[in-house]
Structure formats: C-alpha cells, structure tokens
Amino acid sequence: MKKKFILLFLGLSLNSCSQQKDEEVTTTVPPTPTPVLKDIFLADPTIFYNEGTYYLYGTTTGNTPLNGEGFQVYTSTDQKNWKGPVGAQGGLALKKGEAFGSQGFWAPQILKYNNQFYMMYTANENIAVATSSSPLGPFRNTSKEPLAASVKQIDPFVFIDDDGKKYLYHVRLTNGNRIFVAELNDDLLSIKTETLTECIAAELQWENTQNANWPVAEGPTVLKKDGLYYLIYSANDFRNPEYAVGYATSKSPLGPWKKSTANPIISRNLLKINGPGHGDLFLDKDNQWQYVLHTHYSITNEAPRKAAIIEMNFIQKENELQLEAKKDSFRFLKN
Template sequence: MPVSYRNPVHDAYFADPFVLRTQGRFVAYGTGRHVEGRAFEVLESDDLVTWRSAGGALVPVEGLGSDYWAPEVCEADGRWWMYYSVGEGDAGHHLRVAVADDPLGPFVDRGVDLTPHERFAIDPSPFRDRDGTWYLFHARDVLEGDRVGTMLAVDVLDGMDRLRGEPRTVLTPSDDWQLFLRGREMYGRTYDWHTLEGPAVVEREGRYWCFYSGGSWQEPSYGVGVAVADHPLGPWTEPRRAPILRTVPGHVVGPGHNSITTTPDGRDVMAYHAWDPDGTARRMCIDPLAWTAEGPRVLGPTWEPAEL
C-alpha cells in the first residue's frame, strides 16, 4: 500500500543517514548530534516517514578526536556491528568498529584501528555477499593518478573487527563534477582535489552496484553516482559519467551520502541527506529507487508530497 511522504522526512540535523530494516521496523543512524553523551543519534520508524529519536548509539572513546562521522550497522554472529570514522576535521580520520547486543546500542568500540596505514579513511560500509563473505567499502585519500583526491576502496573482513589488509581500488575520479576544490593544499602540496565518498553497495540480479557521492557538498554539482561490477572486489565501471541524484536549484541543495533500504514488500528506497535552505543543517530525505535496463534510477529528489 502506498505511503505518502514529503522531504525532509526528519527535520533536524541528521547527515549521512544509514537506514537499516530490522526486527519489524526501520532504524537510522546519522552524523550530527551527540545524545545522552553518546555519538550518533539513532532514529526509529515503522514506515520510513515518521521518525522518533531512540537516543545515542556509541560510547565515545577518549583521545581519538571529536568528529564522529558516517556510522553504518550490520548484524552478524547474533550481535550488531557499527563501522564509523573518527578524527579531527579533515585530518587524521581512521575507521573503527564497535559492537552492541541491540541495534539501538549502546555500541562499545572494539579498540581496533581498521586502517592504520591509510592517510585518511572515512565512510565505512559493510556488505555481505551471498556466499557469506563480508567486505568493507570505504573512502580514502590517494595522491597518485590523473585526478588526485579521496576515492573508493574495498577490503575483505576476515572477522567483523579485522580487515585482511589488502585494499583494492573500487573507483577513482573520472569527471569534473567530482571536483572538490581546485588548488587545495593537502599533505604539503597543492592539488586540484577530487572527492568520491559515501559508498553503499547492493546486489541486484547477480550484479553489484556501488552508489557514492562525488564533488563538494558546498557546490551544486555535488550528487550521487553509481558504479557496477560482477564481483565485490571488481573491476568496477561506471555505466554513466553523471550523477543519478543531484541538486535542483531553488528546491534541493546538496543531496548525497545515501544508503539503500528495502520495504517489507521488496521495494528499494534511497535515504540521503540534503541541506536546508539556509545551509545550516543536512536533513534526511527518502525517494524510491527504480531499476531499469540502463541501471538504477532515483525517483527524485522530491520536495513536494510524493508516495513510496
């Protein structure tokens, strides 16, 4: 039965929304407020439209930094595993993992730096293949290649708190819409810096689709692109070099960093953030995701009343 909605579906700050369907409801985790002394606010919903706060998720860890970004959660071995990054601003972020006995938390950090050899790593996204293998997709800084910047990688999880340590490139910048900033000073040099971030992977009809955000969140070119592969480790290709979700001037600003969830009757829905008109908060939005012969198509971004 169709459900009516209007974006944003959650009016408060809630960036990088990850929506999980579990135990007969939807649970969302986002970057933003600390609640009850815990990082990452948790929201609950019965229909993806009306959300209620369920408190904070993660017990903070002293000495790692104040910026906790982009949590994603999965269930394995009867427990709930949260992957996230922590650091200070644009410097020193690394990937971490925490565990809980309930999807609402509290999540307790496992004391493991999953990416000790990376310059900068953010936006971890766990994915379980049909054979049971777990992978962790993420974004990392790479200073080699024609287009330098933050780009996408994947590694195998040999345990829920242990990466194999053999990261493979998923996608490198390929177009000017992915430009973050020209003449950006980074790592002691100046680069035309490109950014690919926020990977989210699903399998549909035997192929793997990686949705990601590209460009600068401060610019109208920022949006969501997609790549496809026949195996989680690749090779990955882009069926089109253009965003499938992007800014609509005057209506939707900076839509990006999405996750994909599925309704009980099997329909895919994209959750993403977009800025409020004053540019003070990223708020959670949703729109249906349709599959065509050319690949996925977002039925949005919408700002008027719509139906799932």
C-alpha cells in the same frame, strides 16, 4: 393577572434557552491542533531495518544537540513517523568515551552478524567497529582501537556476498577522497591487505565541478542484483551545492568498475535542492529500494544538513539494467 403569568412564563423560557446556548458554547471541545513536525538534522544518514522497525542513524550536524558526542538513533515503523533520538544513552546509540574516538563521528553503518549488531563508523578520520545486543545501543568498542591502516580512512560500508565473503568498502584519503575495497576477516576487525583495491576516483566533470586539487568520491554503498554489483557513491565536496550521487557496476566485488552513463542519478538538477548525497541504500518491508541521504539546509546555508529519502528503481534502458531515482517520491524525514 393572566397577562402577567404569560409574560413571566415567556421570560423564564427565553432565559432558559439563553442559558442552554451558553452551556453549549462553554462545553464545546476545541479541535486538537495538528502537531508541527520538524526536520531531522542528520548528515551521512543510514537506515537499518530489523523486525518491523526502521532505525535511522547519521552524523550530527550544525549546532544541534549531542553534536560531536556520538551517534543518535531515531525509530519508525512506517518511515514517516519518526521518534527520537531514542538511543540507549540519552538518545545516543554510541557515546564518546565508550568506544574509539574523541571527535569527528561520521557516517555509521549498522548490520546484524552472528546474532550481534555491528556499527561500522568513522572517528578521528579512522574506521572503527563497535558492537551491541540492540540496535539502540549502547555500542561499544572494547579495544578502543581503529582498523589498522597506513593512511586516514573514512566512510565504511560492509557488504556480505552470497558466498559469505565480507568486503569493506571505504574511503582512503590519498590524493583525494578515493573509494577502496578489501576483503574483511570473519571477525570484521581487520582486512586481508593483499585484496586491497581502488574502486572509484572522482575524475569526471560532474564529480569535480569546482576543479579542486583534492577531488572527492565518497559515501559508498553496495548491492548485488542478477549477478551484477552496484556501487553507489557521492562526488564533490559535501559543501558544494553540486554534491551528487552516481553509481558504477562490476561483475566482481573487487572490480573493475564501470561508471554509469546515466550519472549523476541524484543531483540538484533533479531535486532542485542543494547538496543531495552521501546516503545508504536499503530494502524496505515492501521490498522497495530506498536511498536515504542528506541535503543542504537551504539555498544559502549548508548546515545543518537535513535527512531525506527517495525511492530507487531498476529500469531496463540502453540494453542494461539502470538504477534510477524516483523524483516524485523525495521527501524530508521529520519527527
């Protein structure tokens, strides 16, 4: 009888241990899967920083959602974790039908002026201006008219100098894509035509690697440092793998401009990625210059183009202050 009791006790103990192990297995919480981040497909990108938030805009590209419907916007507080599109109109900050343009919504720029947010942009190969009370939109152009011009014009960039004068850098389609500048009137809706001046044309070998009859210089963005103006631009057709970025300097916002001997400062040779270019330079919350740009999708496909970012620094070299891209900082933007 004693042996039977011992065996029964052992059986119950083993059964209890087995049940406890089963319970431990079934209650184990599986590890949280790492979220898969996806590339952000935007061309001609720009980043606007306002009150702790970065806003990313650009040209929709390839067969992506909302393509041709306006301008998407993404947001981030650290430039690494992006949310969006989060524009006020179904992801769009500017929506077709509520501002000038029916097609070809390209190359937006955002600025804050007189307590309003302005979007300078291209549509129908013309430059237009829309306004909003929020960087998320909705941006609207009540007149639904572009800036008056005798030729087609694209790629606007507004620079406001220390003296308050405003300048519109842009591309005019005349014997190639050529970069011009003109002083803007205070309403930002028209230029002082007597100040219109050509800045940059694609004339060097790196700027026209295919010897095209229509050479391309485009995507201007401008900054001022130590009394010198830096005009950053892209050259070659954007579909060309050799699309690249260079810069020129001047002592005046109207030029004349001297191209850097260090050009191109961003290229396929530097990044080992096709088609880097057409972006915007901005100062982040840590006072670090950053250049947001696009690249080709892959070695074989140009579209959809991908948004990326790279740090820019000023270095003293060859008796001048040169602008240089920090190769190791390059990364694609993802959400």
